Amino acid sequence: MLVVLAFAVAITGCTRAQDExxxxxxxxxFVYLASSQSGTLVQLAVRRGQTLSAGTIAFALEAVNETAALEQAKHQLDATRAQLADLMSGKRAPEVNVTRAQLAQATANARKAALQLARDEAQYRAGGIAKAQLDDSRAQADASAAQVRELTNQVTVAELPGRAQQVAAQQAQVDAARAAVVQAQWRLDQKRVATRQAGVVYDTLYRSGEWVQAGNPVVQMLxxxxxxxxxxxxxxxxxxxxxxxxxxxxxxxxxxxxxxxxxxxxxxxxxxxxxxxxxxxxxxxxxxxxxxxxxxxxxxxxxxxxxxxxxx
CATH class of the missing domain: 2.40.30.170 (Efflux pump adaptor protein, beta barrel domain)
Known part of the structure; x- marks a missing residue:
């Protein structure tokens, strides 16, 4: 009888423990929302107890310097792109036309010098002129022909794009400027912090107008x-x-x-x-x-x- 009573007490104790x-x-x-940049808190868009959806702007810091830096980086990118386009296109059409006009003038002078050389050679064979005059005519004809070849090559070079090494160097400058724009945009984006997931605002740790050090949480979410x-x-x-x-x-x-x-x-x-x-x-x-x-x-x-x- 005592054994049965003890067993019943044990069962009752286990049941009570399980019931309790x-x-x-x-x-x-908690999730603490902070910015990687320092700045004055200019907008606190949430309040304690507010339920937020993902992607909601929670707060914003002053961003005058970051906005200016982004504009500067964009202008620098535009400048490097323009320089690259200039290298790829060669000289401007008016500059090429100037060289072509000089080539036409040199061609006419070369033709004139060649005719004069032919007359002087005939006169020299007839004994009408001295050997020195013939040499002068021959030198003038050679110089005029050389000038024609020089200007012809200048026209060809003017129509070519920049050298491969120059183009590659300028392309690297464009890439660096583009990366600077990305960095400036990222810093500017860090001044506006949004929620990455939905939740309740458990607490706000700063007030508008206060200076917030980089990394310090502004909003505590759950x-x-x-x-x-x-x-x-x-x-x-x-x-x-x-x-x-x-x-x-x-x-x-x-x-x-x-x-x-x-x-x-x-x-x-x-x-x-x-x-x-x-x-x-x-x-x-x-x-x-x-x-x-x-x-x-x-x-x-x-x-x-x-x-x-x-x-x-």
């Missing part, structure tokens, strides 16, 4: 997927739990149980309350377990709120 569930609390893993529950399971029970297992959460003021999924089980034990370890006190040995509710149910919980967790 495991105690824990809701926790939030996305629903970052809300979780931490509860503590006895050492005698933790072995039966696995990640992915379903549980339900109960809390004061909750209209219904909130389903959740175990996502983490600690590998390290802790004591609650702290005691000296002994085989007799193993019931005080607990493991921390985390469970995430669905995104739709997560806003029903608040960080720091006491909860009770049971197996589903």
């Amino acid at each position: 569930g495991w105690q824990g609390y809701a926790e939030g893993e 996305p629903p997927q970052n809300i979780l529950v931490r509860f503590f399971v006895p050492e005698t029970t933790v072995g039966s739990l696995t990640t992915g297992r379903s549980v339900v959460i109960r809390c004061d003021g909750c209209a219904a149980e909130i389903p959740a999924t175990i996502t983490y089980i600690s590998n390290e034990a802790e004591y609650t309350p702290p005691v000296i370890y002994s085989n007799e006190r193993r019931s005080k040995l607990v493991f921390m377990v985390q469970a995430h509710p669905s995104v739709g149910d997560a806003p029903k919980l608040h960080p720091g709120q006491p909860v009770e967790v049971r197996l589903r």
Whole structure:
């Protein structure tokens, strides 16, 4: 009779422990919105408790210097592109026409010099002129012909684009200017910070007009997927739990149980309350377990709120 009574007491104790569930609390893993650039806060577009969608502008910093730097980089890019186009096109048409006119004049002079040389050669054979005059005529004809060849080559060169090495060097300048535009645009974009995911504004840490150092958070957000529950399971029970297992959460003021999924089980034990370890006190040995509710149910919980967790 005593054995049966003891067994009944043991069963009742286990049932009561299971009915009571495991105690824990809701926790939030906050997201802090900050800029990589320093500046004066000129726009704080959100307030505490506001629910934001992804892509919403949260705050903006003064950006006069960054805007000017972007304009300068764009003008520099335009200049390098124009220089590259100039190298690729060769000389302008009016400049080429000037050289062609000079070539036409030199051709006429060469023709005249050739005719004069022919007359002087005939006169020299007849004994009408001296050898020195013939030499002068021959030199003038050679010089005129050389000038024609020079101007012909100048016309050809004027119509050519820049040398391959010059074009490659200028193309590198264009690429560098384009990269400078990208950098300037990035710095300007950093002055306006938007949310990357939906969530609730938990707190704002600066006011408009205050100086914000680079990297300092301005807005503290809590996305629903970052809300979780931490509860503590006895050492005698933790072995039966696995990640992915379903549980339900109960809390004061909750209209219904909130389903959740175990996502983490600690590998390290802790004591609650702290005691000296002994085989007799193993019931005080607990493991921390985390469970995430669905995104739709997560806003029903608040960080720091006491909860009770049971197996589903």
